[in-house]
Structures are given as structure tokens and as C-alpha cells.
Amino acid sequence: MELTIILAVPLILSAAGLFVKKNEGLANLNCLGYLLSLIFSISAGYRFLSAPGSLSVDGLSLFFVFTISTVAFAAALYSGGYIEHEISRNLITKEKARLYYPLFNLFVFAMLLVTTVNNLGLMWVAIEITTLVSAFLVGFHNNKNSVEAAWKYIIICSVGITLALLGTILFSYAFVFSTGAKSLNWTELFSAASRLNPEIVKIAFIFIIIGYGTKAGLAPMHTWLPDAHSQALSPISALLSGVLLKTSIYAILRYGLIADKCLGGSYVSHLLILFGMLSLLVSAGLVLVQKDIKRLLAYSSIEHIGIIALGFGIGGPIGTYGALLHMFNHAVTKSLLFFGVGNIVNVYGSRNIRSIRGALRALPFSGLMVTAGIFALAGFPPFSIFFSEMMILLAAFSRGYAVLGCAMLFFIVIIFGAVIYYFSQVLFGEKPKNIVPYKEPLPGRLAFLFLLVFILVSGWAVPVLLDGLIRSVLILKGI
Amino acid sequence: MLLFDPLSVFFLIIILTISIPSFIYSFGYLKGHYSGRKILLGHLLFALFVLSLLLVVSAGNIFFFLIAWELMSFCSYFLVVFDSENKKSITAGTIYMIMSQIGTALLIVAFLLMYKYAGSFDFNAVKAALSLLPAKHQDILFLLLFFGFGAKAGIVPLHIWLPFAHPQAPSHISALMSGVMIKTAIYGMIRFIILTLGVNSLWWGELVIVFACLSCLVGIIYALMEKDLKTLLAYSSVENIGIILLGVGGSMMFLKLGYLPLALLAMCAGLYHLINHAVFKGLLFLCAGSVYRGTGTRNIEKLGGLIKKMPWTSSYFLLGSIAISALPPLNGFISEWLTLMVFFLGALTVAGGIKLFFGLAAAALALTSGLAAACFVKAFGITFLARPRSAKAENAKECGLSMNIGMGILGVLVVFLGLGAVYVVKLLVIVSGSALGIEGGQIQLGSNMYLPSPFLPLLLIFFLGLAFVLQRSRVSTNQTWDCGYYKLTPRNEYTATAFSKPFRRAFGFFLRPYRTANKSKDSHYHIKTFSYETHTTKIFTKYLYKNLLGWIFGLARNMRGIQTGSIHIYLGYIFLTLLLLLVFMGRY
């Protein structure tokens, strides 16, 4: 029931675009709609926790649904003011802005679909839809850079997704091969996992991890990501970074569960660790030499995807718990940052770090939020990422990956240094004289505050819902 | 959650002792300098900072300690960049934050290793588990903890943030940072290395002492070269951390060697200096802030003659200078005396080469205190004495009441800690006992043998009185004699650069001084303008950090090559990865 509504809401909202003429109206409608879907995702979660069988999906899906809903709600709150501002700066026309909301809703719908379908084929299709829809949003400005970014995005992700298709087929082949039945249903595959041919599964999983890993932004397949994230509209960047990447991780996780069960041991772990470390390495290197503030955040997303991959790779109850929690924490934190940076970029009219100074003066509210967000992102207490990172590190050390843990810390410190170096220059300093201080509209502010609550709270005390859902995933993984 | 043993309480008291006067001081200091909202923010951050400091020293388990530790860095960062419009502040903040995080990263590794061995973050559980650990692992833990805390304490060569960060913060914060915050690292060392890990090898103590000596000397030599009053004080903090660590390191050695009374005494010396330094460095920073408020500059080459314009501030600064130069009868003297005494007594007790080791450490300390005296003659003499060297100094104004009260409290403490040494030591024995995990009552220290002669202040006062009586005579005022030239200007006064020149020359191997001279000429011998400046090379920054940064950035720049922008290459990555994985699949 709830899931249907959750899935229906974005569809209805995108249809609403045909009837509602005013942008403001659309924005408000969106907010309401996503509030609704957030509420329903929470209620679905609670229902699942009290009676696990009563829903067609498991805790993993619900965890992602909740994450997506949270970020989508915030993005919806933020979009209104942002689009208005874009219009007022003549970056997009009013007419074009009307196109934004349907695309936004379709995008969210596709992501929700990915995480709720049980059929792996359908999931593949849904992921492809996310690519297509979001590509429009990446190229929304329709200038040279954004179109190029969108093209790169589509081509690279499509190649990736083709590989993922191969992986999917291989899995299905293995299933057919060992059971005789034909199905792409995850539940069936999972239950038959131990009987699948390990060699095929190994190959298949490689295709999956590379294929979906491309979309997830794991290095070295991450190459599309910095361009796409920096060119997209800021609320979309938030969605891209905050949740889209994670939906691909979701897909990898699903296959990972099967592969783990089939192969046992550490095959999946090692692959995840490998890609996790690669991602950290690449992002650490590239963050250091960034000039574009949004690209900087994009690379930081690669870092965090790496950390998440590491968390899953290291595994164990603490590691997995940490990785999942980190996924949520990163989603909210990164969204907040993209929102804040979006405002800054809009006010300064530049994404170049060197030309932005004194943001705290120009945008007192957004500046403050970004300041908090940066420290949150860097893993400072009392913000939540500190706790999830510590969990992953703790798992690394206590599960015999001490060297890995040290390396991870090393990269985190380097990235931290770079981020602090660049952002302290952006935030502090003298405000340029020609910049007029910007007052964010109320819904925009609410979006920040909404996310900030999660950032502040979900480290000290993981919300019951999240905690329950994560625990159910642990049970699913059999740990 | 919280832990209140004598060690914690000792640190809690120090924190409060410094933060209360600093807080009082801050009212006068912030007023008029910042807008109302910013002042409020300042007080809020101050309160948070003090809270985090309190939490650090009273954290009941390791994880909580880590959180408090990070909170402390977090708050202090914002205080460093409090003058957020100032470019220097931003740089200082960044350097501070990065160095602090490097240290914290080392600590996190250590803590997680502890967790790995103990399965818990509880101090006692960890302690029990660690005692079973093989020596090699303990050594690794020790190194991680020592350098992790060392980064915060500012031991050389991890000190580079300190001279940036401390001067940039508002002065009452500098007082707190230099006076207290870096001491929490000492607390950490005691709590984690001595109490939790337990001293396992003699070389631990030796390493601590070696780094302590290095910090002492490097810190004070840099301080001597410095022209910025607050940076000078910051470097001097590096020095004093070294002196404190001499005591702590000595204590570790004696603990390992089994001389408990000496270990206790060494710890007493270290802790005594710790509280002394907190008090007089706090006082000096507050005075420096007052000078800054009164004149608008911290460059001592532009100051001078302030003793007439700012009588109170200069008296306090003099008091602090005497104390920090370890001159009797004030507090710095007692603790350095105690430290020296410990080394002497230790040398008598231990055998062989360690005697020489202690001897050299004592000499290093003596050299340090000699240089410190020179440094503060310079700091006080050039800043406050003689004639004003610029209009800013000419128009200096004395600070207001609240700032005076703040300084006054610390000034009284400086005197008390010097004259009331007997009582202080009694308390410190208890604290040291707690710091070493032994009951203070178990060990009897002979009473007065461990303090300088109690007659000393009396003798001083008596002879001072006598001298004043003798000095009374007819006095007249006249021009300063300078070989008969009639027109002396402030340009004829000794400068700070000049004062430190002999040291620059003597320690040239380390300071690598160089000079820049620019002349514009009419002919070879007709010089129109001539400018001349001397500089020193910060060798740690130049040879260690710059290289390291260059190396990292070089790698990063090379790495940018992978993000070429060409889709073909991007796709190539994907297929290459696929290929490699498939080929090497068997490995997984």
C-alpha cells in the first residue's frame, strides 16, 4: 500500500506539470508530495519492523526508499527557491523551468523503482531510466559544458550498464544452469544462491560490479561523475551525489548478497575493498588540485562511495552497519552541501574557488550551513559521519584490516586538508564589494534545517527506524 | 562517562584557573573591536571551547575522549579564524586544522588498536588487555600516542601550526590555547602512555626527553628570532612544552628503572611546570593582547616606551617575563629547579651512560633557560622600555578595568606559585601519584631537600631593602649620553632584530639566516637608497613540510592526468579494469 503511494506520488506530480501553470505552484505541490512520500516511507518502515512479512520488499529496499524520500523531500523544498533564483539570473527561462519539475519527479520515481522492484531485469531497466532522465537534468542549462557533461554521462553509464546487463544475464544463466527454472527474481536467485555455479557467479559479479560500479562512481569508472555533478542544477547534484550513486551501490549489494552466499569467503569483500581503496586514492589525489567548487564536492562523493564500498568490503556487523549508516549520513550531508554551495555559486556567479571569498558574509545562513556541512563531511564530531566512519574504521581494525584502516585514515586526512584549505578560503575572508547579500527563501532554509537535524542526530543516536532497517539488512546478510 | 581522579581534577582546576581570568579579560578585549553579534559568538565559542577542554580531561572512556578531543579542535579552529576576514587567520586555521588532524589520525589508529586488543573503550579494560601485549605492539602504540599527542602539544617538528594559530586567535583565546589546550596533550600522554599503556621500555622515556630537549631549544631559538610579540610567545610555548616533557620523560625513565620516588618527583616537576606555564603564559598572552589593543600592532620593532604609557600591562608583562625566564623567586624558577634537581638526583642513582644522558638533558635545560632569559629581555626591553619607535607606540593607551583584572588574577597566581611552592608541591605529589598510578602516600619524599632554599625569598627581600636604602641619594635627570652627539632619536635604540643577532649568528647552522639588501645608486659609490633586512629560514617548514607537500601535490597533479576529458580513454579504463579483473579473477 505505502509503496504504491510512494511510487505513485512522483508519477502524479510529474503529471501535475501538465495542469499547474505556475512554477511556484509546482514547487509547492512537489514539497507536499514528497512530504507525503516521506511520511509513507516512514510508516512503511515501521510496519516492516513490526511485521517483516507484511510488505513485498525487505529492509534493504526500505532503507533506500527512506533515504531517497528524505533527500527528495529536501531537494523539493530547496528546488523552488533555487529555480526562481536561476530564472532571475536569466540562466533558464520560465518555460524551461516548467520542464524541470516533471524531470525531477521522473528521476525520483526511477530511483524509487530501482530500490523497490524485486526483478533484477526490471531493476536494470529502472537504473537505465535514472540515467536517461538525469542526463536531461545534467544538460539542463543547454550550454556547451553541460551538454558535453551530459553526453559523457550517458555514454559512459550506458557502456557500464551494458556490462551490468551482461552480468545480469550471466546470473540468470547461472540460475538456469543450476536450477533449470527461468527467473530474474532476486528472492529466487538468493534462495538458490548456494547452488549456483561459483565460476559463473564470479565472472558475473565482476560484470555487475564494474557495470553498476560505473554508475556508482567507483574509481576508475568514476570519470563521468565530476563533470555531471558539477554541471547539474544544484538540487539535482544533491540527488545525484546523495542518492543516485547509492542506488547503484544498492544493485551491487543485491548481487553481492547472492554472490556472497554462493561463493562464501571473501570474493565480494575483496573486490569491494579494491574498488573502495582505488576510489579513495583517486579522490584524494584529485581533490587536492581542484579549482571548481562543485567538482570538489563531486570528488568528495567518490571518496565517500569508496568509504562505503570499503565498509561493505570489510563487512562484519560493525562494518556493514557503518557502511549503511554512512550511506545515509553521506546522503544528507552531501545534499546539504550541494544546496549550500548551489546558493553560493548562484550568488557569486562562479564555481571557481579562487573567485569566491567571504561566503559567510554574503550568505550568512547558507554559509553557516556549509561550514557545518564541511566539518560534518570531514568527519568531525558531533556530526554523524564521524560515527559511521569510526564504525568502518573500527571494523577494519578489529577484523584484521589494520593497514587498510591506516591507509583509509591517511586518505581521509589528505582530503580533509584539501577541503578545509579550499573551503576556508571560500567561506572566510572579505566579501567582494559587488556581491549583494542573499536571503534564502523559507522553504530553502527549511530544507537545510531538515537535513541538519539528521546530520546532528543520526550519529549520537541512530533513529530507531534506520537502526531497525539496518539491523534487518544485517540479518539478511546472515551476520 | 566522566572520570574524576586527582589527575583529571588537577587539569580541570588548571583549565578553570586560566579560563576564568581570560573570560573576564575578554569583555574588555572584545569590546569595541567587534560587532555585538560577533562578541556574542566569541563568548559562545569560548564557552564551548572551555567545555570541550573540560570534557577532554574528564572523559571516562577512550571513545568519549576522542569525541571531546575532536570537539576541542573544532572549537579552537573557529577561534583561530575568529578574525575571519583576515587572510593570515585563514591560513593559520588551515595549518592548525591539518596538523591537528594528522595528530588525531595517529591517535585514532592507536585507539582503534587498543579497541582491537581489548574489545572495549574502557580505560581499565584496555589497560588490562594492553599489559599482555607483546613489546613490539606496545612500542607501536607508544609511538602513535606520543606523536599523536605531540602534534597537539607542539613538539618539534610537529610544532609548525603553533606559531601560526596562537597569535591569530584573540588574545584571551591564545592564553587559553597556549596555556591550557596544548597541555591537554600532556594529559593525554600521561593518561594513555603512562597510565593505560604502562611504560614498557626505557627508550620511551629517552625518546620523550630527546624530543623534549629538541622542542626546548628549537622553540626558544625561534622565539628569540621573532618580532611579533604573540608569535614569540607561541614559540616560547613550544619551549615550555619541552620543559614539561622533560619532567614527564624523566618520570617515565625512573618508572621503568624502578625508582618510584624519583619518578614521582620528576612528574611533580613536569606538572609543576605545566601549571606554571599555564599561568605565566596565560598572563603574557593577555598582556600581549593588551599591547595589541593599546597600540594596534604586535610588531615589537614598532613598539617601545610602553612602560610609561601602559604601566599596568608592563608590570604584568615584567612579572610574566621573570617567571618564564625561570628567575627566582617566581614560579618558573621552582619548576625548572625541580626538573634540574631530578636529573641530578637521577644521575646519582642510575649507572653508566644514563648519567651523561641526564647531564646533557640538564645542560639543554640550562641553555634553554639562558636563552629564554635573553628572549624575554628582548621581548620586555624592546617592547616596553626606552623610547617609542613609532607613532603607534607613541599613542598607546592603557587597557581597561576588566582586562586589568584578568591579568591581575594571573599575576597574583604567578607570585603565589613561586612563594608558596611548599604547598603546591604537597598537592602535586598526590596528583603525580595518581598520574603514575601509585598512591602518593606510599612514597615519602624528604621535605625541604626537594625545594630550593626557603630562605631565598627572604634573602632577596632583605638585600633588596638594604640596596634601596643604600641607593638613596641626590638624583638629577639629563640626556642619555651617547658620545656627545646632540640629537638622539628612537632610531638610535637597539632593535629586536639587533638584539637577537648574536644568537642568529651562533645558531646559524640551524637558523640559516640570509639577508636581502637593495641599493639604488647614482654611481657605484653614491648610494641613493639602501634597504636591508635579515631573515631566517624555517628549516622544518622548508625542508620537511614543503617537500612533503610538494611531493603530495606533485602526485596529485600527475593524477589529474587520468581525468583527461576524453571519453575514449574513460571507456578504456572501464574495459581495462574489466579485463584485468577477469584475468586475475582466480586470485580472489
Add this chain to the structure above:
Amino acid sequence: MIEIIILAFASPLLSGIITKIKNNLRFRKGPGIFQPYFNLIKFFSKEEVVSEHASWIFRIAPPVVFAAAFSALFLLPFGFTGDLIAILFLLSLGRFFLALGGLDPASAFGGMGSSREMFISSLTEPVAMLAVFAIYLDASNIMAVAALFLVALAETSRIPVDNQETHLELTMVHEAMFLEYSGRSLSLIEIAAYIKQLIFFLIIALLIFPGFNGFLFLAAKLLFLCVLVAVTEVSLAKMRLFRVTDFVSFAGLLAVAGIIWKIL
């Protein structure tokens, strides 16, 4: 105690004797050995002139120097080494104020003296400490005593480190600091210098042939030291200012050698 007071009164005599010996070595008659007393009396009867730029630091410096030196002297019959350390610190208290007194009148010479004095003393201090350390390990450590003698030369502003007799302001070390002082303040500083000299000589005297420390023996040993100092002063040129580091390092090496010698 009474011995100390007698010695304190006799302290200018040491300088008088040294000057006399020096002059005789230089084929001169020289002033009588009581000349330092006459000088002091002369200073005491003179009016004092204070620079218009000086502050109260200038006035209190001489009493502090005086008090520090005398306090140090009265710690001398040292019961334990701690007092020896305290003596070193007390002397540096005096130096600290004297250096400030040098900076106070806004003249270049005073600053020059302060800078040089603080430079030299900060180098001699660790050597003194090492020597005391070596002596502490073993009282009859002749190398350490030799090191202490070199330190004493530096601390009492004798050739080759400083030159008490020079009239050239530019080359002065110790005396440049109190060029501005006159009258009674100057005499206080001079007395303090005599006392300081006495302290160093006494320490050395107490340490050579420690068995013979009766009053007469002590006087004989002090006289011997005076001769030694005088001969050293006459037969050497003053070092370049920055060569002092070599001189002091040599003394330091002596002290370290003394320690190593006792360990082996």
C-alpha cells in the same frame, strides 16, 4: 656566616689584587690594591644622573642586581647541590635586570651590552650546569673545575671574553650595559660584580683541594686564582665576539669529558 660577611667585604680586594698583578706583569706600577674601595667611595659620594628616557626599571635594576648577588653569596656554603643551581639562577636574575637597565635609557650602547651579555651568559649557563653536574657526581673532578674556571672568566667579564679595562664602548660587553649608571647605583652594580666574582672564585676554591678549606687555606687559594686570572688576562688577546661560542663549547666539552671520565 661571619666568614661570608668578611669575604663579602673583602671581595673588591680580589679585583684590586688582580689589577695589581696584571700591571706588574706589564712593567707598570699600577694603582694600589685598595683602589676598588676608593672607587666605590667616590661613586657613593657623587650625585646620580638618570636619563630622561629611562623608567623605574632603570632605578630598580641596581638594587635587584645587588640583592641577587648577595643572596647567591649567602647560599654559598652549600649544603646540597640544589643551592648551587639556585645560585646560578639568582645570578641570572641580576643579569636579567641589568640587561633591562641597559636597554632602558634608549641608547645604542646599552642595548649592545645587553644583547652581548645575554648572548654570552646564555651559552655559559649550560656549561656551568654541566660542570656543576659533574662536580655533583664527584666533587674532585678536575676537568669540571677547569670548565668552571673558564665559565668564571666569562662570567666575570675577563679576557678573553670581555675586557674590563677597555675604554671603547663599541667593544664592551658587560660594562656597556651600565654605561648610563652613575653615583650610588653604579656602585651597587660594581659591588654586585665583585660579589659575583667572589662567588665563582669561592666555588672553585672550595673544589680544588677540598680537604683544605680553612679560612687561611681558602684565602691562599683565592690568591692563587687571582694570579691565574691575571696571567691569563695579560697573555691573551680578547676574542672576537662570536668566537666566544668556541670558547664556551670548549669549556662544555671539558665538562662532558669530566662526566665521561667519572662514568668510565
Add this chain to the structure above:
Amino acid sequence: MTHKDEVYIEAAADNFGALCLSLHKEHCSPVMGMFARELKDDYRIYCAFISVKLKKWFFATLDIPKDNPQFPSIAKEIYSANLFEREIREMFGINPIGNPDNRRLRLHEEVWPKGSFPLRKDFVPPKEKPEGREYPFAKVEGEGVFEVPVGPVHAGIIGPGHFRFSVAGEPIVNLELRLGFSHRGVEKLLENKIPSAAVRLTECVAGDSAVAHSWAFCHAVEKIGGIKVPERAAIIRAILLELERMYNHVADIGGMAIDVGFSHPAALASIIKESIHSLNQRLTGSRFLKGINVIGGVARDIGNLDGLDSIMADFKDLKGILLSSVSFLDRVEPTGILRRETAENLGVTGLAGRASGIAIDLRQGFMETYNKLDYKLSTYSSGDCLARLKIRIDEFEGSAKLIRRLLENLPQGEILASDINFKEGYSLGYVEGWRGPVLYWVNLDGEGKIDRCKIIDPSFRSWQGLSYAVLGEIIPDFPLCNKSFDLSYPGGDL
């Protein structure tokens, strides 16, 4: 009337500079002297160069109309002219166009009013208020740089001079001298005096060079009048000149020792110096050899020089002590280096020049009395205090040898010329004093009175050398450097 060792070349305003430059280059000579003289309608400027090779003096002369008293400065190309140009401006009000340095040398702003030029013939002592401006020392910019003012009142017995050290600590960054505190107006005092009455005054120009100065003056006057000085008198003059050299050299050797705190040899040196002084007194009745030189010869004959042997024995000890003392040698070597190039450019001659490798000594080829003595001059190239010390030692010993040889050559006979007359004319008198060449350019008027007498003591040029020699040395080494030059304040201040 011309003399065979003096060549005068007239120049016009537009080629004066070129002429000087070519003389300067051709004869490798600094400006040995540059001075003005007032004619009826003109001022005439003389610029003197020395040619060691040709044993001649070259003078470039330039006439300047009185109504437009200015001439093109040559100081930028030939720096040794700098001080002389400033002197001309100050004394005559003739402006050297293009000289960047227009500060006063001797007529200090604090005392002298503006626009008062004492060497002009119509000069009357000014009654206006002094200018009162402050003397602008060159300022070295830069944080931490300050100035140490030393003098004009010094501890010890030295003349008055103000030294302004710009330092940033001990090493000397820049040193400026301000002299002229002992300016007595000697050149003005000499005007309108009968030469025989003026000799006593020239002895006082620099008290430690009484023989050299008076001899140089006599030499000039004797040249003008063609007065033949009897050989005995000439040799006596030379002996006395060498004695003067000896007592000054040994005094300086002792002074250098005392400045580095090396008191034992210093005491020895003062004993030697005293022996020479008493020898002087025995020979001439004057410890400082005053009152001996008169126009045309010497005022009294000398007795025997018995004490010389014991003096030389003592000196051998002194030399042994100094040159074998490590602590002493460490102080003097390599302190206060004056590079040869700098010395040449500044016009440092004499003792200090020879220590820097400039082999000019008027006793070689210029002064007739010495011509047959085969005198060997010694030079050193290092230009440091040790070199100047060794020059002194060598010359002390050399002087002793010279005296012995002169005594051997001492003929019996008159000591005073018989035909003493004062004609109109001008000429240069020169003597190698102990510091270096002492030059007197004298012009007598029709009545035989002095119309213009320009005195050039080597100190005037060499002071500049000191300020370059000490650069980079530390302040406490300055007295040593100063003593190693031991320049004359009054000789420079006139």
C-alpha cells in the same frame, strides 16, 4: 715659471671632465687633490694626478667665471674627487654640477650660516644665524635596522669625529663618517702670511706628522724660490721624518694590541714609543719633532742616535709576541678588508693603500733625498688589519735601516740655505709622511706672501676607505679597524 715635475694642462668647461678622466685612466691615479683658487675675475680649479711611472704630477685646470660659479662634476666617474668637490663647494661656493652628494663637510649646519664661503677673498666672519638644519645621514631602510651614533666625544685620547653605524645587530651594514669637528680654517689662516712665519702653523695641521707637513710646505716654497737646501739639512729632515714614522707606527701597533685587549705587547709598544720620543727630544729638543724645519733647511743640527739599537731590540720582542700570538692574529686577520679596487677608487694611498696592494710611495723616485738610498717599499695584497700591521712593522724596520744609511751619508756642512727669497709663483710640495703622501700646493703673491695654500693630508681621502673596510665586520671590531688606519682628524678637517 714651471717645475719639471709638475705639468699643468688647461681645460675648458666642456672637456674638463674628459681630461680628468683620461689623466685618471692613463696614469692609474686617483684624484690626489682638487682645489680652487681665486683669481681676479675667475676661480681656477686644479685637479691633481700622480704619475708613478713618469714621476710627475699632472694638473688639469679649469677657469670658472665668478658670476657663474659652477663646473661639471667628475665625481660620478672618478669617485676620489667627490670629497674635494664638496670641499670646493663649501669653501668657495662653486657648485659641482652633477655631484649627488651636496652635504657639508666641515662648516656644520649647526654652526654655520648659509652662503658663507671662507676661502673667498672677500670673506668676512658671518654674523647671521646658523642654518640649523640637521645633517642628513644616509638612512638604511628595513625593519630592525638602526643607527649607532658614536662620537664626536670619544673615550680615550682620539680626535673628534662622528661615526654613524647602520646596523641590524653586530655586523656593520653601513658606516658614515661626519668629520670637520676640528676644522680650524688652517688654509685661511695661512693666507697673507710670510712663508717663514707659516712653517710653525703647518706643523700643527696634524700634530703627529709635524715633520712631514712642515717639510712639504718648505718643499713647495723652496721650489718656488729655487732655494737650494744644503744636503746635510735634507738628510736631517729625512732622518727626522723616519723617526716620526717610527714613533707613530709603534704607537699604532701598541694601539691595535690594546684595542684587542692584548695588554702585554701594548705595554711594550708604549715603552718603545717613549724611547723614541726621548730620543727625539735629545736630538731636537722636541718630543714631537717640532720647530726643526725652516724654509731652506733645518733650525738646528742633530746629535748622535745612540738609543736606536735598544729600540730595535725591544721592537724585535714586540714583533715576536704579536706575530706568534694565535689569539691576536685571530683578531687582526682577516678583519677590516679594504679591497684594492675600492682603495683605488677612493684614492686611499700611503700606508693603508700599500696594505691593499697600491704601491705608491713618494720616497721612491719623488723625494730627492731618498733617491740614492735604494729604498724598498713593502706592499701586501690582503688589505686587512694584519696587512696594515705588517706594513707598519716593515716600515718601522725599514725606517731604522734608512736612518742608519742616512747617517752614513750625512755630510758635514751648512744646515740652512743662504739665498732665501720668496718669489711670486706656485708649486707643489710633497713628502711621504707616515700615513702617506702629504701635499702642499702653495701660491705666493708678488709680495712673497701666501696667496693660497692647499693642504692635502692623506687622511682626507683615506677616511672613506675606513668606512668601506669595516662593512660586514662586527661593531666590536671597529676600533681595531679604525686603529689600523689611524687616520688624522685635524689633518682631514684642516
